[in-house]
Amino acid sequence: MNSIAEFLANKLSKRQVVDGSHTEGWAVCNRFPHAVVSPDNETQVAQILSLASAEGWVCVPSGKGTWLKGGHPPKAVDVVINMANMDHVSAYEPDDLFITTETGLGLDILSRYALDRGQWLPFDPPGVKGGSIGATISTASAGSLQAGFGRPRDHILGVTLATGDGRLLRLGGKVVKNVAGFDLLKLAIGSWGTLGVLTSVTVRLHPAPVLDRTLLFQGTDVSSAARLANAISRSRASFAAVEMITSGEQEDKGIYSLPFVAVRILEPLPVAEEITRIICEQVHATPFMCLEGKDSQLIFDDIQTMENNAEMVLRLSLLPSKLSNLVERTKELRELVDPNVDRGIRMAAHASTGVLRIMIARLNRRKGWLEMLASSLSNLRYLLESEGGSMVISQGPPEIVEIVGARGKLGSVTELMRGLQKEFDPSSILAPERIIG
Amino acid sequence: MPGSLAKSLEKKLKSIVGETGVILDRDRLLAYESDGLTAYRSLPMAVVFPRDTIEVSKVLGLLSKEDIPVVPRGAGTGLSGGALADDRSVMVATSLMNRILTIDSDNRIALVQPGVINADLTEAVSPFGLYYPPDPSSQSACTLGGNVAENSGGPHCLKYGVTSRYVIGITVVTYDGTISRFGGFGRELGGYDIVGLFVGSEGCFGIATEIEVCLLPKPEGAQTLLAIFDRLEDAGKAVTTIIADGLLPAALEIIDGPTIKAVEESIYAGGYPTDAEAALVIEFDGIKAGLSADIERTTVHCREANARDISTAESEKEREVLWQGRKKAFGAMGRIAPDLLVQDATVPRSTLPDVLRRISEIGQSYKLVVANVFHAGDGNLHPNILFDRSDPDEVERVELASKEIMAVCVEAGGTITGEHGVGLDKLSYMSLVHSREELEAMQVVKRVFDPKGNMNPGKVIPDLSEDFS
Ligand SMILES: Cc1cc2nc3c(=O)[nH]c(=O)nc-3n(C[C@H](O)[C@H](O)[C@H](O)COP(=O)(O)OP(=O)(O)OC[C@H]3O[C@@H](n4cnc5c(N)ncnc54)[C@H](O)[C@@H]3O)c2cc1C
Numbered sequence: 001m002n003s004i005a006e007f008l009a010n011k012l013s014k015r016q017v018v019d020g021s022h023t024e025g026w027a028v029c030n031r032f033p034h035a036v037v038s039p040d041n042e043t044q045v046a047q048i049l050s051l052a053s054a055e056g057w058v059c060v061p062s063g064k065g066t067w068l069k070g071g072h073p074p075k076a077v078d079v080v081i082n083m084a085n086m087d088h089v090s091a092y093e094p095d096d097l098f099i100t101t102e103t104g105l106g107l108d109i110l111s112r113y114a115l116d117r118g119q120w121l122p123f124d125p126p127g128v129k130g131g132s133i134g135a136t137i138s139t140a141s142a143g144s145l146q147a148g149f150g151r152p153r154d155h156i157l158g159v160t161l162a163t164g165d166g167r168l169l170r171l172g173g174k175v176v177k178n179v180a181g182f183d184l185l186k187l188a189i190g191s192w193g194t195l196g197v198l199t200s201v202t203v204r205l206h207p208a209p210v211l212d213r214t215l216l217f218q219g220t221d222v223s224s225a226a227r228l229a230n231a232i233s234r235s236r237a238s239f240a241a242v243e244m245i246t247s248g249e250q251e252d253k254g255i256y257s258l259p260f261v262a263v264r265i266l267e268p269l270p271v272a273e274e275i276t277r278i279i280c281e282q283v284h285a286t287p288f289m290c291l292e293g294k295d296s297q298l299i300f301d302d303i304q305t306m307e308n309n310a311e312m313v314l315r316l317s318l319l320p321s322k323l324s325n326l327v328e329r330t331k332e333l334r335e336l337v338d339p340n341v342d343r344g345i346r347m348a349a350h351a352s353t354g355v356l357r358i359m360i361a362r363l364n365r366r367k368g369w370l371e372m373l374a375s376s377l378s379n380l381r382y383l384l385e386s387e388g389g390s391m392v393i394s395q396g397p398p399e400i401v402e403i404v405g406a407r408g409k410l411g412s413v414t415e416l417m418r419g420l421q422k423e424f425d426p427s428s429i430l431a432p433e434r435i436i437g
Numbered sequence: 438m439p440g441s442l443a444k445s446l447e448k449k450l451k452s453i454v455g456e457t458g459v460i461l462d463r464d465r466l467l468a469y470e471s472d473g474l475t476a477y478r479s480l481p482m483a484v485v486f487p488r489d490t491i492e493v494s495k496v497l498g499l500l501s502k503e504d505i506p507v508v509p510r511g512a513g514t515g516l517s518g519g520a521l522a523d524d525r526s527v528m529v530a531t532s533l534m535n536r537i538l539t540i541d542s543d544n545r546i547a548l549v550q551p552g553v554i555n556a557d558l559t560e561a562v563s564p565f566g567l568y569y570p571p572d573p574s575s576q577s578a579c580t581l582g583g584n585v586a587e588n589s590g591g592p593h594c595l596k597y598g599v600t601s602r603y604v605i606g607i608t609v610v611t612y613d614g615t616i617s618r619f620g621g622f623g624r625e626l627g628g629y630d631i632v633g634l635f636v637g638s639e640g641c642f643g644i645a646t647e648i649e650v651c652l653l654p655k656p657e658g659a660q661t662l663l664a665i666f667d668r669l670e671d672a673g674k675a676v677t678t679i680i681a682d683g684l685l686p687a688a689l690e691i692i693d694g695p696t697i698k699a700v701e702e703s704i705y706a707g708g709y710p711t712d713a714e715a716a717l718v719i720e721f722d723g724i725k726a727g728l729s730a731d732i733e734r735t736t737v738h739c740r741e742a743n744a745r746d747i748s749t750a751e752s753e754k755e756r757e758v759l760w761q762g763r764k765k766a767f768g769a770m771g772r773i774a775p776d777l778l779v780q781d782a783t784v785p786r787s788t789l790p791d792v793l794r795r796i797s798e799i800g801q802s803y804k805l806v807v808a809n810v811f812h813a814g815d816g817n818l819h820p821n822i823l824f825d826r827s828d829p830d831e832v833e834r835v836e837l838a839s840k841e842i843m844a845v846c847v848e849a850g851g852t853i854t855g856e857h858g859v860g861l862d863k864l865s866y867m868s869l870v871h872s873r874e875e876l877e878a879m880q881v882v883k884r885v886f887d888p889k890g891n892m893n894p895g896k897v898i899p900d901l902s903e904d905f906s
Contacts, residue, residue: 186633207683
């Protein structure tokens, strides 16, 4: 055992520590930690962090470890704090529509838990379905359901945050309206583990939808599909999600052969019928398919998991009304894709937020690829930012992400962000560069 | 320079905001002596009226050089003593910053100055079939800047969520005059959710000078139901079962017996029975085809909770009649007692029947009239205590009763304020819901924005040098 692993094993127990030579599965953006430690409770999380703070070990929290390649790479990682053991539901109040759980719980298990009781969590973050609730909140990952139900921050009532120096802060509470003091909860959501480790969370639940319906509309090309998606998202009908999807150019099977728009409606039958009618009338189009129940869900499961095997995922955004322009901008990216791989480049656009996800199956590693890729991405970011938009590298080879940056520069607010980070993590052991750059 | 603004500073301020943009004389300052919570009063040293971000930046830059504390103020309808300045502080009022800068109906967003009145925004976007959902009962007077600062809610926030859900970008001027822009629609930026953090910061971080909000399409239809109950607790039970059954009304409000009496004895009488202990106003909105089914299920729940009378309304006019008692409640209470303490707390919905009973007992034990009118669907209580400020004994009883009510709400798993904020009024209750460490964390976050501690000082965070447990 290396010294960090040994130290931690002595403080906690051998069972809870994995030594550096067995940590490949825990690499964070290809950085191998010296130790992986699995706390059993929040006190141990706080204990680990205060130890790390004193020793200067860089810590990165992990939920289920399914997306450690995502985001901006930390400079180094000494310890991965694996939250998988902390997966207990500590309070469930169906009448008050909330659930409190430790953050290592898988979203799939949490969803099933609520569904068994007729309740539901409108979370569908991109990635595998078994990712943890903690990671979802920590990365503020939102999927297509944000169109109808809002972002994770709109559903989180409270969290416990173990700060970088090992304080346990309870932020928010369990009631739906709470303005007792500054909203540090919002600061913790989306902080990518740089302010502390989330140990428990209270989530607002919703009644489970009685009907799940998806309308599929065909687009003749990507731009027209983008325009259609935008028009639908501006209709006065209430829907749960509107996504524009393309499949990958080489592909030619079934419904995936052309770009299409998927509209999800989670309303009782008479309302769903009316929404269907309104949408068709307003966009002068008829769906080529109307799916219900499991079939409807499958379409959106696919949309949720389509990033999983991609080597690189980009999130491009402009205002939703510019979605078709945004799609046009992606033409140059095709050169970066390995043409020999099936489903070379896929796209999915959230029509109501204007975010276009680009999934590149494998990058074309011809001579000079790194420089070419870096320059194409930097140009694209520059163009989008100059129009008020953005480009995020959601996942990709760390060597590229390091050069280009997962997100654009923060500019004049960098110092303020740094100041906030320092207050929660005085010894800078939580890899602040992951969010501040 | 406490108490008076030096001539040279006055001149400099006027050179930024114009001759009429600075108020100094006592008579005119009186209008700024308190917010909606009139129990707290103090006169600011001066009130300054900038017109845009640049002017706010210059004003703050100037005041910070002199180390003069700053208190932002919108319409002054706040109910926690937030917009209160003493004679060493300058109030920066946003009433001249009342322009809607852009309406982008395609993307359903608007950019506004902070002094825009909440209801004016909805009116301005209405021709596009849009509206701004957070609707504080004070919406015809309160400003969007105030709403941002307090993270305000309103009757329809049960379904649509509170202010923080709709604010997507802000321009902020901090105490030293620095202008920073955070968030914005159509882009995913790095860093922390400063927009989320700023909303609800009660003027303690800086002044919001431009606010980007998202808008929603107006619902196709709405139906309202009024249910009358002989027992307040039964109304509370109906609320719990309606929500637990998976129904999501746009609004679900309780008006209790004393409030009904106050309304019915006033010019706003809407025909509510004065012997009832409670009325529930429940509204569903959305696609018309779904409304009747929701109203029917709700009717069943109300009947099962012993509602003695239920009426429904669909047309705008009929709905207004059913809403009358709720909307005019505060105005009516003002007519039956010289003073009113509007309390604010949130509890888990299922505890409402018990908490309401205990609040009524507290009122009785202190011989006070407590009138409840509140956002029941969110568990957001407003126990309003009627009293006479000129009676010191009654004032003392009001304070003691308030404290007990807060303790009951916290004990039930709730919190000390759901939408009115901490301001000055709730400082002493903060330790009921936060540990010292949590309060210290809030304090250091404030310090990052406001190192000198001169933005709306003395609000939100209690004096941490005091011993509390
Ligand atoms: C009859 C009545 C009914 C009400 N009903 C509701 C209700 O249903 N829901 C609800 O939530 N509230 C309600 N309120 C409370 C109040 O209306 C809200 O808190 C409102 O948001 C305050 O807005 P204002 O413009 O009046 O703010 P002010 O009272 O002027 O200020 C409130 C706070 O905001 C700060 N502030 C103001 N502008 C800015 C700015 N631009 N930047 C930074 N800080 C700023 C001030 O410093 C102060 O701390 C009600 C009040 C009354 C009198």
